[in-house]
Amino acid sequence: xxxxxxxxxxxxxxxxxxxxxxxxxxxxxxxxxxxxxxxxxxxxxxxxxxxxxxxxxxxxxxxxxxxxxxxxxxxxxxxxxxxxxxxxxxxxxxxxxxxxxxxxxxxxxxxxxxxxxxxxxxxxxxxxxxxxxxxxxxxxxxx
Numbered sequence: 001x002x003x004x005x006x007x008x009x010x011x012x013x014x015x016x017x018x019x020x021x022x023x024x025x026x027x028x029x030x031x032x033x034x035x036x037x038x039x040x041x042x043x044x045x046x047x048x049x050x051x052x053x054x055x056x057x058x059x060x061x062x063x064x065x066x067x068x069x070x071x072x073x074x075x076x077x078x079x080x081x082x083x084x085x086x087x088x089x090x091x092x093x094x095x096x097x098x099x100x101x102x103x104x105x106x107x108x109x110x111x112x113x114x115x116x117x118x119x120x121x122x123x124x125x126x127x128x129x130x131x132x133x134x135x136x137x138x139x140x141x142x143x
Contacts, residue, residue, distance in 0.1 A: 035052070035053040035139070036050065036052055036139040037049070037050070037051060037053050037059075037138060038050045039057075039066075039135070040137065041096065041133060042134065044098050044100075044101050046098055047073070048073055048075075048096075048127070048134075049064070049066045049070050049127070050070060053138070055067070055120065058124075060120065062129040063127065064126065064127050066124055073098070075097050075098045076096055077094065077095050077097050078092050079092070079093045079094065079095045079106065080092060081093040083109065087115060088111055088114060088115050088118060088121060089111060089115050091109045092109065093106045094107060094110055094125060095107065107127065107134075108126055108128075110123065110124065110125055110126065111123065
């Protein structure tokens with residue numbers, strides 16, 4: 001059973017039991033090293049996204065699909081230019097509008113009628129992995 005699940009289940013009990021269990025689980029165990037992704041808009045220096053690689057920020061086909069929780073800006077505005085992908089279905093384009101900057105048209109997209117077999121793209125902001133105005137940094141990778 002996952003340590004986090006065990007901890008959560010015992011957290012409801014008295015705090016002394018929780019502390020003893022947590023200590024016994026952590027003792028002699030290396031902590032998991034979480035890799036994070038940061039996406040930066042280079043012309044403005046704005047951090048667009050920062051989160052864990054995996055379910056938080058999912059790389060797929062060279063693009064990054066970002067959960068709302070890990071977006072660091074609210075500058076993505078729907079431009080209502082629709083598109084279709086044969087297997088991911090319908091999407092709408094997103095423009096990046098930052099205060100004091102020229103809008104970047106079509107920088108991202110969001111699937112508003114996604115394929116039910118691809119839950120990691122459902123209603124997430126997608127950004128290209130290769131774009132001249134984006135810097136993708138992987139932080140915390142093991143050497």
